[in-house]
């Protein structure tokens with residue numbers, strides 16, 4: 001696999017990105033049966049999508065939620081950690097996830113997800129809602145970035161995780177709960193990618209500290225609403241099991 005720069009950005013110079021032959025599985029999303037996509041591209045113009053990440057939920061899961069919700073087919077390409085050193089030099093900017101759209105490579109998980117959210121009508125219904133959804137996603141992401149995910153020393157890692165979950169998480173949760181208030185969704189009157197991001201990230205946080213959000217039933221209920229969307233429920237049911 002080799003990346004080359006073209007007029008439309010980086011492309012992976014590899015066997016056809018439309019091919020599904022890879023170590024990953026070709027997973028098509030399930031069309032949402034409820035609160036379905038608000039903008040649907042005609043089938044004939046549907047781009048070919050390939051999402052590459054490790055075999056984790058991690059930073060790719062928000063995009064997988066958006067694919068599931070929109071019902072768009074994509075290749076969910078999961079690489080083995082052992083293969084990463086040889087793949088890394090072929091990836092523009094050397095990090096995963098990346099999303100290929102008809103061979104054009106988009107890097108940065110939130111840029112990818114924002115693009116998919118726009119396509120699915122989940123980026124916010126007005127420019128102000130879009131800014132608010134972005135702001136919530138960035139706020140949650142700022143918090144997730146505090147954790148030393150790559151720390152190899154388990155004692156150091158555990159100490160840092162405990163400290164963040166005990167001392168820093170309450171402030172975030174309080175602020176998110178205030179922002180949500182008694183609304184059904186975080187932004188506007190309909191589900192957005194901000195709700196998805198809360199669900200994705202809080203799933204990881206709760207696996208580290210199950211009682212983390214016990215004081216915030218409204219935030220927990222929001223998770224339940226996201227997970228009850230039929231396409232998301234179906235994805236959660238069928239996705240590969242992983243710790244993070």
Ligand SMILES: N[C@@H](CCC(=O)N[C@@H](CS)C(=O)NCC(=O)O)C(=O)O
Nearest residue numbers: 058059094095096097107108109110
């Ligand atoms: N801000 C970037 C962070 C990308 C990132 O740090 N990816 C990690 C995995 S979550 C990675 O590729 N690590 C391997 C490496 O840096 O060699 C994003 O959101 O995509």
